[in-house]
Amino acid sequence: MERGSDKHGPRLDDQQKHETEGMVRGGGTTHAEEWKEPEAMPAAGEESKQSYPPGHEPGVPEGMTQQDADVRSDLAKWLSDTHWPVSKGELLERARSEGAPDRVIDMVDSLPERSYSNMADIAKALGIGVERRRW
Numbered sequence: 001m002e003r004g005s006d007k008h009g010p011r012l013d014d015q016q017k018h019e020t021e022g023m024v025r026g027g028g029t030t031h032a033e034e035w036k037e038p039e040a041m042p043a044a045g046e047e048s049k050q051s052y053p054p055g056h057e058p059g060v061p062e063g064m065t066q067q068d069a070d071v072r073s074d075l076a077k078w079l080s081d082t083h084w085p086v087s088k089g090e091l092l093e094r095a096r097s098e099g100a101p102d103r104v105i106d107m108v109d110s111l112p113e114r115s116y117s118n119m120a121d122i123a124k125a126l127g128i129g130v131e132r133r134r135w
Contacts, residue, residue, distance in 0.1 A: 061131030068129035085115045
């Protein structure tokens with residue numbers, strides 16, 4: 001009687017035969033082993049074929065660009081823990097006390113003199129895109 005291998009027993013031979021049966025019959029990988037296959041990477045210099053709606057990159061709320069989100073995030077970082085509503089003067093004082101960089105202080109200083117109710121209100125006043133709400 002001839003076995004498939006002399007390095008292990010018949011039970012292991014049968015188990016391996018069962019595991020590879022789909023590949024032998026189908027000439028390729030089996031659905032059960034799909035997770036082992038690496039995903040194809042784009043060739044060097046080839047751009048991704050993924051397309052996004054204009055003005056909506058991954059991780060950016062609809063209605064904003066990546067730059068808008070970055071600027072707003074930077075402002076929020078330095079104006080966090082602000083008690084709303086707040087005046088322009090209070091925002092400027094807050095930014096300075098937090099040690100905000102000059103570009104943030106300049107943005108806050110360029111705001112019109114009025115009361116602001118939240119970061120979206122500040123973003124609108126600065127002309128930064130604001131996310132669209134879903135109803």
